[in-house]
Amino acid sequence: MSRTHVTCTVNGDPVDFLASDDTSLLNALRGELGLTGAKEGCGTGDCGACSVLIDGRLNCSCLVFAPEAEGSDIVTVEGIADDDHLHPLQQAFLEGAALQCGICTPGVLIAAKALLDANPDPTETEIRYALAGNLCRCTGYDKIIRSVQEAAVRLKGAAR
Amino acid sequence: MRYAAPTTVDEARSLLAEHPGSRVFAGATDLIPQIRAGRPAPPVLVDLKRIDQLMTVLHEDGQWRIGAATPTSNLTRNRDFTAMFPGLSEAVGLIGSDQIQNRSSLGGNLANASPAADSVPAMIANAVQAVIASGDGTRTVPVAEIATGPGQTSLADGEFIVEFTVADPPSNTSDAYLRMIPRTEMDIAIVGAAVRLTVDGDIVTDATVVLGAVAPTAVTVPEAGAALVGAAIDAGSIDGSAMDTLADAASAACDPIDDKRGTVAYRRQVAGVMARRAAAIAVGRAQNGV
Numbered sequence: 001m002s003r004t005h006v007t008c009t010v011n012g013d014p015v016d017f018l019a020s021d022d023t024s025l026l027n028a029l030r031g032e033l034g035l036t037g038a039k040e041g042c043g044t045g046d047c048g049a050c051s052v053l054i055d056g057r058l059n060c061s062c063l064v065f066a067p068e069a070e071g072s073d074i075v076t077v078e079g080i081a082d083d084d085h086l087h088p089l090q091q092a093f094l095e096g097a098a099l100q101c102g103i104c105t106p107g108v109l110i111a112a113k114a115l116l117d118a119n120p121d122p123t124e125t126e127i128r129y130a131l132a133g134n135l136c137r138c139t140g141y142d143k144i145i146r147s148v149q150e151a152a153v154r155l156k157g158a159a160r
Numbered sequence: 161m162r163y164a165a166p167t168t169v170d171e172a173r174s175l176l177a178e179h180p181g182s183r184v185f186a187g188a189t190d191l192i193p194q195i196r197a198g199r200p201a202p203p204v205l206v207d208l209k210r211i212d213q214l215m216t217v218l219h220e221d222g223q224w225r226i227g228a229a230t231p232t233s234n235l236t237r238n239r240d241f242t243a244m245f246p247g248l249s250e251a252v253g254l255i256g257s258d259q260i261q262n263r264s265s266l267g268g269n270l271a272n273a274s275p276a277a278d279s280v281p282a283m284i285a286n287a288v289q290a291v292i293a294s295g296d297g298t299r300t301v302p303v304a305e306i307a308t309g310p311g312q313t314s315l316a317d318g319e320f321i322v323e324f325t326v327a328d329p330p331s332n333t334s335d336a337y338l339r340m341i342p343r344t345e346m347d348i349a350i351v352g353a354a355v356r357l358t359v360d361g362d363i364v365t366d367a368t369v370v371l372g373a374v375a376p377t378a379v380t381v382p383e384a385g386a387a388l389v390g391a392a393i394d395a396g397s398i399d400g401s402a403m404d405t406l407a408d409a410a411s412a413a414c415d416p417i418d419d420k421r422g423t424v425a426y427r428r429q430v431a432g433v434m435a436r437r438a439a440a441i442a443v444g445r446a447q448n449g450v
Binding site: 001002004021022024043044045046048051057058059060062063064065067068070111114129130132133134 | 161162163165187188189192193195196201205207209231233256257258259260262263345346
């Protein structure tokens with residue numbers, strides 16, 4: 001099996017690692033870099049638990065070969081808090097009890113961040129569509145949607 | 161298995177020539193699940209996304225050129241493209257989640273050759289052409305000639321799709337794509353219907369109807385299109401008997417499978433309904449210049 005030396009930026013830090021050519025970015029993040037926030041749910045791009053931002057775009061890291069990350073800028077759930085302060089989405093999820101087992105939560109947070117970065121004032125329908133690629137099998141969707149709405153309000157307030 | 165990221169079409173050609181059985185990929189949204197499901201891994205995985213031409217969408221001289229590896233979200237976010245081809249844009253906007261659409265490509269959706277590929281009927285209805293790297297040069301063929309059966313294409317070993325070309329639609333022309341899935345989102349079509357038509361005032365003057373997921377490949381239904389040509393449009397609605405003929409022709413053209421997502425009889429009936437509704441949307445767009 002060939003291995004490739006990959007240099008990229010993860011959560012603002014330059015990193016490099018050696019990855020098997022057939023391994024996923026998700027495996028590299030979790031195994032080589034110790035960033036275990038993104039989870040493998042399905043491994044086929046259906047559940048969204050492995051969601052990360054690559055060059056600002058929402059992706060399933062299980063559907064990305066690790067060598068593809070060369071030169072890219074990756075954001076995982078570990079990178080969205082600001083030093084000692086949780087990201088407003090994380091804080092709203094905590095307060096709104098928008099998680100039960102927590103497996104889907106890192107992916108949901110990243111997908112919600114991708115949405116709010118592009119659209120700071122989404123409708124409920126837009127939120128539901130934007131999170132349609134993230135499955136929660138504890139059936140917590142309503143609390144998730146309400147927490148994203150709350151975070152959007154707080155982010156808009158902070159931006160003012 | 162080795163990963164390679166060529167930056168030119170010629171470099172990709174050489175890799176494929178030197179390593180028979182290798183696979184090109186763009187988003188890998190079908191490839192990775194297939195490998196995980198046990199399909200033999202190719203000797204070399206050729207990532208096409210570092211080739212500028214395959215990642216570029218250009219509109220010039222009345223023609224669009226769409227790089228075959230371009231993420232489909234680049235099309236749905238492109239206002240000019242979506243205004244000109246609302247049906248094709250809505251078709252690619254139905255493929256999976258945002259995560260998937262940031263990776264999936266027209267080239268991959270076509271070359272994967274799923275009978276249910278949503279973009280394919282809409283591309284065929286718009287007479288989209290595929291430009292294929294072949295030998296030392298290229299050949300250009302209609303999209304309808306690529307898929308030959310489920311998972312099967314007319315692409316020879318070493319060939320790959322470079323880009324798609326499509327002419328701006330004539331005036332008073334528009335398209336629409338609808339599909340039926342058992343759920344409301346994130347599912348595979350059990351019937352897809354693309355309609356493109358042209359109007360002259362209150363008369364339909366041209367129409368193309370293409371169905372997906374009801375036969376081994378997408379099927380163009382000339383009888384369904386012909387049913388609309390000459391049909392009157394009254395207050396935005398196409399004449400009912402012409403629509404009945406269209407729906408019957410669409411149902412008759414189906415050669416569907418029977419599976420857990422839909423029976424043969426259901427797919428046949430729904431094909432007529434989807435074709436009729438897509439025509440109703442397309443005629444509104446054509447008349448209102450949307």
